[in-house]
Amino acid sequence: MSLERFPRFTLLDGPTPLQRLPALSTKLKINLFVKRDDMSGLGGAGNKLRKLEFLLGDALRSGADILIAIGGVQSNFARLLAAAACKAGVQCELVLSHMVPRDDADYLQNGNTILNQLFGALTHDLPASVDAVEYANARAAELEREGRRVYICPLGGSSPVGCLGYVAGAIEIEQQRAEQGLRFDHVLLPNGSGGTQAGLLAGAMLQGQPVDTIASYNVLAPVEKTIEQTGAKLRGTLDLLGIPAESAEASVKVRDGYRGDGYGVPTDGMRHALSLMATTEGLLLDPVYGGKAFAGLLDDVHSGWIAPGSNVLFVMTGGLP
Numbered sequence: 001m002s003l004e005r006f007p008r009f010t011l012l013d014g015p016t017p018l019q020r021l022p023a024l025s026t027k028l029k030i031n032l033f034v035k036r037d038d039m040s041g042l043g044g045a046g047n048k049l050r051k052l053e054f055l056l057g058d059a060l061r062s063g064a065d066i067l068i069a070i071g072g073v074q075s076n077f078a079r080l081l082a083a084a085a086c087k088a089g090v091q092c093e094l095v096l097s098h099m100v101p102r103d104d105a106d107y108l109q110n111g112n113t114i115l116n117q118l119f120g121a122l123t124h125d126l127p128a129s130v131d132a133v134e135y136a137n138a139r140a141a142e143l144e145r146e147g148r149r150v151y152i153c154p155l156g157g158s159s160p161v162g163c164l165g166y167v168a169g170a171i172e173i174e175q176q177r178a179e180q181g182l183r184f185d186h187v188l189l190p191n192g193s194g195g196t197q198a199g200l201l202a203g204a205m206l207q208g209q210p211v212d213t214i215a216s217y218n219v220l221a222p223v224e225k226t227i228e229q230t231g232a233k234l235r236g237t238l239d240l241l242g243i244p245a246e247s248a249e250a251s252v253k254v255r256d257g258y259r260g261d262g263y264g265v266p267t268d269g270m271r272h273a274l275s276l277m278a279t280t281e282g283l284l285l286d287p288v289y290g291g292k293a294f295a296g297l298l299d300d301v302h303s304g305w306i307a308p309g310s311n312v313l314f315v316m317t318g319g320l321p
């Protein structure tokens, strides 16, 4: 496939499972499947590893010997970059700012900060008032003056190069769908920076498949901004793949209403979704992304937007640490 011309550093050893959830299917009167990207590769797993395969490939080809990630204190991307950099034998630095309006110990000493230390990543902890991108650029300039070659990763790993990870993800899902003889009426996922949805959409377009089954639940930005950002990422990814991008924005479907008071702020629907998934299937959703998206899915089942008997694939994106 045309992804072969992009440099890639392997982080996932083969496909993640695509499983049917029998008990929850019965309960919801649908056929519910999950794509277990919470079981990918290394470093505590998650959707960012797919993006990192192509970002690391690109960074290593450019001769970089140090990578910089920008994100929130709780960033899964930063944690997985730290793990992947260890595996690739390059250094990394994490520029982390206070993106969630919380300053309690549970937030500041979350699992990711502990794992970042375990991976030996140098962390720059910024107050909310400092512009993280400017800070990262200044730090990169400083490192370059010392003779280092720096690669700055985009927020959430969602540049067009990073989005290629979910183009590959879409190809993997299509293979599993065909092998298992399935047909999905809905493919649903959380949307933060939009890279995962953009990659899945570009992957479907690359394979000549319809894209109207794919929809996300926004958990970070308001819906208009989410659609705009995801559309821009989709356009950039299609450009990279050499696919015409006329109807890019129009194919981005986002289901609003589950973000609550803001990114990372818990909602009752999220708590219910986590508990239902745990008590019915023994599976763990994270509270920032998967929990809010799954709360949306449950509402969409109850409202009938997802019709009884539908085949639904929910992408589990990780984030538990």
Ligand SMILES: *Cc1c(COP(=O)(O)O)cnc(C)c1O
Pocket: 046, 047, 048, 076, 077, 156, 158, 190, 191, 192, 193, 194, 195, 196, 197, 286, 289, 290, 317, 318, 319, 320
């Ligand atoms: C980053 C992240 C997402 C959202 O992915 P985007 O590509 O930024 O939309 C979803 N789930 C988890 C666990 C994440 O870390």
